[in-house]
Amino acid sequence: MKPGVKALLITLLALSLSACSAVSFYTQAATGQLSLLMNRQSIAELIASADTPPELLEKLQLVSDARQFAINELGLPDNGSYTSYVDVERSYLVWNVFAAPAFAMQPLQWCFPIAGCVSYRGYFTESAARDFGSDLEKRGFDVYIGGVDAYSTLGWFADPIPSTVMRRPDHRLAGLIFHEMAHQQIYVPGDTQFNESFASFVEQLGVERWLARNDDENHFQTYLAEQEEQRRFTEFVQDWRQRFEQLYQEPDADQESKQTLQQQMRESWRAQSSSGRYDGWFAGPLNNAQLLTVSTYFDWVPAFAALYxxxxxxxxxxxxxxxxxxxxxxxxRTQRLMVLGSRAAGR
Structure with missing residues (x-):
């Protein structure tokens, strides 16, 4: 038995002896991860096989190239991750559940043995995620459920590349490799903002270097446009987050005033956006849980850019x-990042 699989089975056995309230969650997490490991296929063997469909072959060659680029050019770990492929036969790899109080911008957190405390809870089936989300809504929390096409086990296992990411454009697929391998380079249990902002910065830097190396001017211009729109989107959401925080400080804040502000936010974005890239996101509830997902991933990116x-x-x-x-x-750590971010803003 492979060491990673054996370790996962031992973990599953240990978790089965935990408190009953946690057993179902940890069991689905462990069995879901085990399924990925048991069904993965070697990318090298798939590339060498005459039976591999041409479209998949092209994507697997890109994954292999991007992984080697991450190791050689970005100094990221060479630990066997993304040397295999797994077809999960579904749209998303996992579904993450985010939650926050109905009238406060403070995410709920859950603590786990490896990842530490994070502001989401992941499920390998959408139905399980929605069941958990429904329970939280009954308790009065804002809930947002988002499908995720990839994640990292932080080097505990040799992560396969899942079929769910193969529909990404080439530069975004390469960016995913850089992002997830960055998590394996540095990860602070319990500090989601730090971890995601660091990985997002490494991803952005990696994609810029990747496209420059390939002398792909068309994709580079597309990437720059996407980065600019992402920056505007992030700043837009953070600005409206402050408006919601101000609303919640008012004594007469209620669900109606909150919904009015949500609709104003949608209309304001539609008036200034032309690409439609975030239309699906704005079709969501725009509740506190959803708004907090954006700050998690990008808050400290300018600070890491300044540190670089x-x-x-x-x-x-x-x-x-x-x-x-x-x-x-x-x-x-937060104070240092704030100083770095201020310097970046002042340039």
Whole structure:
């Protein structure tokens, strides 16, 4: 039995002895991960096989190339991840459940043995995610459920590339590889904002270098346009988050005033957006849980960009500086990131 599979089975057995309230969640998580590991196929063997469909072959070659680029050019870990492929035969790999109080911008958190405390809870079936979300809604929380096409086990297992990401454009598929491998480079249990912002910065840097190496001007311009729209989207959501926070401080804040502000937010975005890239996102509830998902992924990206420049734009020096930040107590780490972010904004 492979070491990773054996470790997962031991974990599953241990979790089965835990409190009854946690058994069903941990069981589905462990069995879902086990299914990925048991059904993966070697990418090298698939590339060499004459039976591999041409479209899949092209994507697998890109994954293999992007992984090697991440190791050689970005200094990310060479631990066997993304050397295999798994067809999960569904639209998403997992469904994440986010929740927050109905009148406060503070996400609920759940704590796990490996990841630490995070602001979401993942399920391998949509029905299980919606059942859990429904329970939270009955308790009065805002809930947002989002499908996710990939995740990282942070180097605990050699993650396969799932079929759910193969529909991504080439530059975004490469970006996914860089993002998830960055999580394996540095990860702070319990600090989702830090982890996702760091991985998002490495992803952006990696995609820029990747496209420059390939001298792909068309995709590079597309990427720059996407980055600019993403920046505007992030700033837009953060601005409206502040408006909701101001609303909740008013003594007469209620569900009706909250829904009015949500509709105003939708209309404001429609008036300034032309690409339609985020139309699906704005079709969601725009409740507190959904709004908080955006800040989680991008809050500290400008701070990491400033730290990269301070490190002489040398990735090894940058990673060492990030490691030093990761070792700080949470409050001091946040303060350092705020200073870095302020410097970035002042340039």
């Amino acid at each position: 420049q301070q490190s002489g734009e040398d990735l090894m020096n940058f990673y060492q500086a990030v490691e030093s930040l990761a070792e700080l107590p949470p409050e001091e």
